[in-house]
Amino acid sequence: MVSRAFAKKVRIAPSLLAADFARLKDQIAQVEEGGADWLHVDVMDGVFVPNLSFGTKVIETCRSISKLPLDVHLMVVEPEKYFDAFAKAGASVMTIHVETAPHLHRQLMRIKELGCAAGAVMNPGTPLDSVREVATDLDLLLIMSVNPGFGGQAFIPEALGKIRRARALLDAVGSSAALEVDGGISRETINACWRAGADTFVAGNGVFGARDPAAEIRALRALCAEMV
Ligand code: DX5
Ligand code: ZN
Numbered sequence: 001m002v003s004r005a006f007a008k009k010v011r012i013a014p015s016l017l018a019a020d021f022a023r024l025k026d027q028i029a030q031v032e033e034g035g036a037d038w039l040h041v042d043v044m045d046g047v048f049v050p051n052l053s054f055g056t057k058v059i060e061t062c063r064s065i066s067k068l069p070l071d072v073h074l075m076v077v078e079p080e081k082y083f084d085a086f087a088k089a090g091a092s093v094m095t096i097h098v099e100t101a102p103h104l105h106r107q108l109m110r111i112k113e114l115g116c117a118a119g120a121v122m123n124p125g126t127p128l129d130s131v132r133e134v135a136t137d138l139d140l141l142l143i144m145s146v147n148p149g150f151g152g153q154a155f156i157p158e159a160l161g162k163i164r165r166a167r168a169l170l171d172a173v174g175s176s177a178a179l180e181v182d183g184g185i186s187r188e189t190i191n192a193c194w195r196a197g198a199d200t201f202v203a204g205n206g207v208f209g210a211r212d213p214a215a216e217i218r219a220l221r222a223l224c225a226e227m228v
Contacts, residue, residue, distance in 0.1 A: 006139060006178035010224045011037035011200040012217050013071050017053060017151045018204030028066050031207060034214030038071040040202045045076035048100055049149035056085045063090025075148045080107055087114035095119030095142050098130040108137050123147060124156050128165050138177040141166055146183030151204040155184030160196045167197025187223060194224040
């Protein structure tokens with residue numbers, strides 16, 4: 001199980017959606033060498049988002065290849081159907097979309113019961129208020145900076161305001177939850193997100209599209225330290 005006191009540390013979480021699956025083991029070794037903190041695993045069901053990706057088997061495979069925490073992002077309807085299987089497969093964090101979680105509190109509690117850290121995420125068009133009542137229960141709050149479903153999309157600048165408001169919300173309730181941002185994170189966007197208050201950065205194409213993924217992770221991390 002990963003620690004639940006997540007805040008105040010820069011974490012880089014490469015998204016495996018952008019990895020070359022023919023050489024997944026090598027790609028994971030590259031990001032480990034670069035100091036990746038978590039592996040971000042995007043689960044898509046073709047219903048909540050217009051794309052299919054992977055599920056239990058790939059989580060299991062990643063678990064067998066790497067000791068890094070597996071940050072599983074569930075872009076699926078009825079996410080609770082998968083909690084047990086994903087926890088058993090080795091998920092460390094499970095993050096669910098508020099748009100598909102009418103029983104958000106119950107669902108977060110179930111994730112924790114299974115020994116995983118519990119996260120909530122919302123689409124760019126969904127108000128931050130949707131997590132206000134569970135703010136103290138969150139181990140992680142994820143702000144989408146693209147509409148979920150595909151890697152390689154452009155960062156939506158309005159996400160910065162939402163990150164700022166999310167940071168204020170977590171601080172106001174004394175939460176040590178991680179504040180993560182996902183979508184279009186690159187050398188061009190990471191510093192603004194860091195300054196807005198995010199501490200955990202998902203990067204798919206930004207890392208795996210780079211000539212040297214390990215060096216790219218180091219570069220992204222260094223940019224967070226810069227208060228430019
Ligand atoms: C989008 C996924 C992201 C995606 C990010 O639906 O949730 O995690 O892999 O990819 P990039 O970093 O390429 O925008
Ligand atoms: Zn994701």
